[in-house]
Amino acid sequence: MLERGDQLVRSAAKIGSCVPAFTIYNLETMQAALEASRLAGRDVILAFGAGYLENADFDVIARMADSLVRKHPYRVALHLDHCRSLKLLKEAARVGFTSLMYDGSGDDFALNVQETREARIIADQYNCSLEGELGGLNNEDGTGDAPTIALYTDPVLAHRYVQETNVDILAVSVGNAHGEYKGAPHISLDRLRELRDRTSIPLALHGSSGIPSATLTEAVACGIRKINVNTEVALAATAHARHMLAEKDKLRMEALCKGIRAEMARIMGTYFI
Numbered sequence: 682m683l684e685r686g687d688q689l690v691r692s693a694a695k696i697g698s699c700v701p702a703f704t705i706y707n708l709e710t711m712q713a714a715l716e717a718s719r720l721a722g723r724d725v726i727l728a729f730g731a732g733y734l735e736n737a738d739f740d741v742i743a744r745m746a747d748s749l750v751r752k753h754p755y756r757v758a759l760h761l762d763h764c765r766s767l768k769l770l771k772e773a774a775r776v777g778f779t780s781l782m783y784d785g786s787g788d789d790f791a792l793n794v795q796e797t798r799e800a801r802i803i804a805d806q807y808n809c810s811l812e813g814e815l816g817g818l819n820n821e822d823g824t825g826d827a828p829t830i831a832l833y834t835d836p837v838l839a840h841r842y843v844q845e846t847n848v849d850i851l852a853v854s855v856g857n858a859h860g861e862y863k864g865a866p867h868i869s870l871d872r873l874r875e876l877r878d879r880t881s882i883p884l885a886l887h888g889s890s891g892i893p894s895a896t897l898t899e900a901v902a903c904g905i906r907k908i909n910v911n912t913e914v915a916l917a918a919t920a921h922a923r924h925m926l927a928e929k930d931k932l933r934m935e936a937l938c939k940g941i942r943a944e945m946a947r948i949m950g951t952y953f954i
């Protein structure tokens with residue numbers, strides 16, 4: 682059975698660890714994430730971005746996830762990532778998502794609070810956990826400028842946001858960015874510690890692809906309990922496809938899918954910090 686995202690995250694917090702949330706948008710990405718979880722012996726979050734509705738709809742994703750987790754030995758949450766529409770958020774919850782993210786980070790503080798409070802009502806109605814976001818991040822597909830220090834999450838506002846919205850998990854901006862990093866990423870551990878101490882709730886680090894595992898481990902020690910990963914897996918998948926296609930003339934699609942799935946599972950396996 683799919684579980685609420687906050688349950689997995691809180692269990693990880695008890696042992697000073699975190700849960701990876703891998704972006705999924707079809708059968709292969711889901712199978713890869715579950716295979717990586719099985720091999721690591723750890724819980725996992727399957728994260729479907731609201732921006733991926735052209736790849737599959739909520740109902741198909743929810744039914745596939747529900748079916749696959751029945752045979753899975755570790756706990757799994759089905760998460761709606763970066764949703765900016767309360768209507769879509771409700772739709773996902775209605776068909777079986779167990780974890781929701783309302784992303785109002787692009788709005789001003791008051792509107793973000795107001796909309797996230799409405800998302801809280803929907804989440805409670807369907808027994809889902811809720812993640813909110815405060816601070817600036819670039820777009821999920823890596824486009825847009827990487828956030829500057831001025832856009833990092835403000836700890837005082839974060840405290841107010843958590844008090845006023847009652848989110849279970851808070852996504853923060855502390856030097857992280859979606860997509861490929863230009864140069865070594867600099868994650869502000871001081872800012873993270875302050876956010877952890879002011880909010881007292883689990884923090885999520887988006888844009889975790891390409892952050893060295895030593896840095897991720899430090900971030901986890903400073904309160905990160907959920908790390909979101911997509912880019913490295915997605916790029917490894919297409920690089921592997923190129924390699925397989927170059928190796929064999931008349932490569933069949935079913936073989937390609939299997940090869941890509943194994944490669945995605947291999948990369949995902951490196952994110953169980």
Ligand code: 13P
Binds near residue numbers: 889
């Ligand atoms: P990356 O694509 O940079 O790994 O980020 C994924 C993410 O944060 C999805 O919410």
